[in-house]
Amino acid sequence: MRSHRVPSRPSTLVLTVTAALTALLGTACSGGAVRDARAADAVTPPPARTGFDYQLGGPYTPADDVRVVVRDHTAKPAAGRYTICYVNAFQAQPDAEREWDPDLLLRDGDGHVVMDEEWGEAMLDIGTAAKRERIAAKVNGWIDDCAARGFDAVEPDNYDSYTRAPGGLLSAADAKAFLGLLAAHAHDEGLAIGQKNTAELAADREEVGLDFAVVEECGQYDECDAYTAAFGDEVLVIEYEERGLKRACEGWGGEISVVRRDLDVLPAGRPGYVRRTCDDL
Template sequence: MGNVAAHAGARPVRRPTLLLVLLLLLAGCTAQPDPDRRPSDGKWQPRPGIAWQWQLRGRVDTSVDAPVYDVDGFDTSAATVAELHDKGRKVICYLSTGAFEDWRPDAAGFPESVLGEGNGWEGERWLDIRRTDVLQPLMAARMDMCRDKGFDAVEPDNMDGYRNRTGFPLTAADQLRYNRLIAALAHERGMAVGLKNDLDQIPELVADFDFAVNEQCAQYGECAALTPFVAAGKAVFHAEYELPTGRFCAESRRLGLSSLLKKYDLGVWRRTC
């Protein structure tokens, strides 16, 4: 949104009454976007441009000056979530919902029949997202964990298996159905939920999710695809790994993204725009 410059014409200018001035001031105050808001259904709604910290490795450093933290759901304790809340932070629960991780405490609950090819990370395999009979109760239990620890939102990862070699004949329709299921599980528990990557399906899914999380859209020239979230008043939490901030921050500010430079290990280190 740009600033509108006043233009003086030839006609005389009428001075507004005191009542009109007060009404205009009130309208201006209410029109300013809050850093986050709570819709009528009670869940948190992060607004575009809000700053964040993304830390998935190591002991969570609660001293980082960021209003939003995105941290590992399994590894982060309820006490740490409460500490962040005491500091006025909102906290997002990272979960892998589209890939199996062999070190998680619930790993034994995933039958071999739903495990596909590796996704490029050690110990991880794509899931057969068509098998909601198996996956829905497992993911519901994970959402319960996030809720019970006090998280405000969920970041479900690996939400674009249909675009990868998973070992299963996944279709775009399969992905839409599964992603909407994941969103519904979070919403049923009063938490917001973000769409991770899956750029091609943003037009179909922007109404189902409360924010987006993206990796490397600047490096691959894809950031404009995320603007439907910003247009809907929903934050886009964005991270780059290989580009210096001078290569993406100007565009991020123009598009209204919440952008960070991170290292691949997703530890404490961050550089903001």
């Protein structure tokens, strides 16, 4: 967390030539991060403009108005609700560096592991196609588990980690190529996949293969337009401040899903728990 599937059968020759051209084009475009339209069309994005809850701090019974819930991949889906499975895809969870091969951790020029200092998370090295494939294999295992347990979609976090990598160690192209691998796999498993934050890459959602957006504080920082321009009403917004909630609701409350949560996204009943919506203003 930053805070947190027949037309008439073609001939064998046509099939062979088509397969070869497809392979060539796939290699040439962002390391294979090209949208498979058939797979994407087979998945169902979240209901739009509806009650929403962000439950990364622990699962609890959603309020009656909630139709969409986000929970960590270690939790169970919310019964009767469209549930999105959160995975930390671009960084290691705090103190989980040992769960990754040492060469898959991003390192600076002195060989030190590059950390997201705000969250105490080691960054993953998605800088080469070979490493992206190895990292994706592990993350895709979590996505498989999300699908097996009945989740409807997946939210891979820290798409914007390349912006925190010093000295240009990672690029936007690296991030898009890696997320494209996850998107293709999620679609193969029948899951929709969301873009997390990263307004500067929202316009590339079709190239990468993304179905919706999960956005933190776009009201607070006046970024919601970047997401609605790319994703239309398929935008889920989490605000952490009352000012951000008011701005998101006043500007886009009738167009997208907006909720205010406490920064620690605590379960209901815990001291400090906050959940407010545009209807509460």
